[in-house]
Amino acid sequence: MIDRQTASRLPPYVFAEVNRMKDEARAAGEDVMDFGMGNPDLPPQDFIVDKLCETARNPRAHRYSASSGIKGLKKAQARYYARRFNVELDPATEVVATLGSKEGFATLASAITRPGDAVLVPTPSYPIHVFGFVLAGGLVKHMPSTPDENLFRAAEAAMTSVGGKPVAMVLNYPGNPTSEVATREFYEEAVRFAKKHDLILISDLAYAEIFFGDEPPMSILEIDGARDVAVEFTSMSKTFSMPGWRMGFCVGSAKICAALSRMKSYLDYGAFTPIQVAAVAALDESELCASSLRATYKARRDVLVEAFGRAGFPVPSPEASMFAWAPIPEQFGRDSLAFAKDLLTNAGVVVSPGIGFGEGGEGHVRIALVENEHRIRQAARQIGQWLGRTRTAA
Numbered sequence: 110m111i112d113r114q115t116a117s118r119l120p121p122y123v124f125a126e127v128n129r130m131k132d133e134a135r136a137a138g139e140d141v142m143d144f145g146m147g148n149p150d151l152p153p154q155d156f157i158v159d160k161l162c163e164t165a166r167n168p169r170a171h172r173y174s175a176s177s178g179i180k181g182l183k184k185a186q187a188r189y190y191a192r193r194f195n196v197e198l199d200p201a202t203e204v205v206a207t208l209g210s211k212e213g214f215a216t217l218a219s220a221i222t223r224p225g226d227a228v229l230v231p232t233p234s235y236p237i238h239v240f241g242f243v244l245a246g247g248l249v250k251h252m253p254s255t256p257d258e259n260l261f262r263a264a265e266a267a268m269t270s271v272g273g274k275p276v277a278m279v280l281n282y283p284g285n286p287t288s289e290v291a292t293r294e295f296y297e298e299a300v301r302f303a304k305k306h307d308l309i310l311i312s313d314l315a316y317a318e319i320f321f322g323d324e325p326p327m328s329i330l331e332i333d334g335a336r337d338v339a340v341e342f343t344s345m346s347k348t349f350s351m352p353g354w355r356m357g358f359c360v361g362s363a364k365i366c367a368a369l370s371r372m373k374s375y376l377d378y379g380a381f382t383p384i385q386v387a388a389v390a391a392l393d394e395s396e397l398c399a400s401s402l403r404a405t406y407k408a409r410r411d412v413l414v415e416a417f418g419r420a421g422f423p424v425p426s427p428e429a430s431m432f433a434w435a436p437i438p439e440q441f442g443r444d445s446l447a448f449a450k451d452l453l454t455n456a457g458v459v460v461s462p463g464i465g466f467g468e469g470g471e472g473h474v475r476i477a478l479v480e481n482e483h484r485i486r487q488a489a490r491q492i493g494q495w496l497g498r499t500r501t502a503a
Contacts, residue, residue: 123465127449131459142488144476145459147285147431151350151405153391154398160390164383174379177370178206178358182385185392186343186358193317193395194328202363203336205370208380210315210342210357213369215241217340217359220372221277221309222247229264229278229308232469235285238313239467248272254284254469256291261302268306278303281313283326286466286475287434288427290320296329303338309365310339318348318399320429321407330361340365347431349391349398356380356388406431409478412485417476420493424476433476434463440499443472455498456491 127145134141152158164170177183183200190196198204207213214237222228224246230238231254239249250272252263268274280299282291303310312329320326329335340361346352359369379385391398413433414426424435437448445462452458452474461477463470480488 123446123462126446127453127459127462130450130453134453134457139457141453141457141459142480142484142491143459144478144480144488145461146479147347147477148479149347149350149352149431150479150481151402153350153354154394154401156394157349157351157387157391157398161383161387164386170382170386172382174382174385175206176373176377176379178204178379179382179385181389182206182392185389186360189392189395190328190330190360193325194331196328196330198330198360199363203360203366205359205366205373206379206385207342207357207359207369207373208377209346209352209355210313210344210359211237212355213342213357213359214238214311214313215244216372216376217311217365217369218242218247219245220368221365225273226277227267227273227275229267229275231260231279231281231284233286233463233466233473234279234469235281235313236466238279238281242277250275251467251469254281254287254289256280256282256289256295261298264302274306275308277309277311279311279313280329281315283316283320283429285313285315285430286432286461286463286470286473288430288432290326290428293327293332296327296332296335299329300332300335300338304334308338309362310335312339312341312361314341315344315347316430317343318395319403319406319431321403321410322428326429336361336363338362340369345388345391348395348402349388350402351388351391354380354384354388356384406478409480409482409485412482413476413478413489416486416489417492420489421496422489422492431478433478435460435474435476437472437474438496445471445474449474452492452495456488456495458488458492 183204187198187200218241222245227248228242232251250267253259345356417424424433441448445464449462461475463473
């Protein structure tokens with residue numbers, strides 16, 4: 110029987126309404142440009158697919174795998190962290206492979222949260238950061254997503270507010286949906302704050318390799334003492350264009366990784382072994398894969414910011430991630446779901462309403478860089494035509 114109490118804690122999925130309208134428009138033969146879901150349209154490198162196919166031809170590769178990841182994969186993730194962040198991880202105790210970071214995050218939430226425990230989560234935020242803990246019976250306390258003193262002021266106030274002292278804090282930089290990037294000073298303060306208040310830090314670093322400036326995003330594990338209190342999630346989905354493969358990682362505190370591994374041992378047998386072997390090949394060529402990807406997303410970002418701005422829909426230029434986080438044009442108010450519906454109906458363009466990322470997202474929409482440059486310009490023209498009609502009607 111469905112646990113009605115648990116299910117009732119999940120609100121209607123905001124994005125479903127926009128997706129329903131998109132499907133209806135396409136079924137009617139309309140050309141819809143979809144910037145909604147962060148679903149990479151680029152394929153993985155050929156050598157990754159070749160390794161998958163090669164391994165899948167081995168009859169033994171189709172047996173149960175290891176729930177926390179095969180040894181070779183965990184060693185490859187440790188090598189990646191050593192190259193990219195100068196962080197030395199013990200593959201046996203400080204690396205756990207997950208079925209994508211989303212599954213890993215939700216499983217960890219269940220592993221560390223007792224019913225009624227409070228957790229600090231940014232708003233706006235990727236939905237699993239909130240609802241992973243909601244499903245585990247936790248109480249979410251919100252703080253600003255901006256990586257500055259405002260976040261810590263809100264977090265400090267939450268320590269003594271109604272609902273109990275939080276047991277964990279979620280950080281996500283580069284941010285989804287906001288594209289915000291954290292500094293070393295911010296992470297140093299986060300580690301100090303966590304140790305002061307006996308908090309578990311959970312860092313989501315899914316967009317570590319999608320950045321557009323000279324300085325790449327850093328890992329919280331680069332901070333001295335972070336591994337005492339922190340774990341970090343990464344994903345193969347965006348960096349390697351492997352979203353459907355469902356391959357991610359949790360690394361850091363051996364104690365927290367052990368709790369996640371124990372929980373996973375009851376829930377799954379790990380990803381299909383050929384996927385894990387192919388992921389080893391990808392990780393060992395991470396910069397080859399990431400540099401090409403970055404160039405594509407940067408070109409799309411630049412076209413989008415210029416073309417949408419010229420159309421009358423100014424979009425701030427993101428420093429990182431595969432998303433732009435755009436304020437709704439002033440004349441449309443702050444209702445992001447209504448604006449997203451209007452944009453789809455009148456311009457054939459799909460975006461994600463900000464309210465889907467929490468109350469802090471209202472007044473904004475998220476635009477994913479998952480259409481090519483030609484389609485971005487086409488979308489801008491149609492938005493410009495719609496905004497022109499709107500101004501004329503007014």
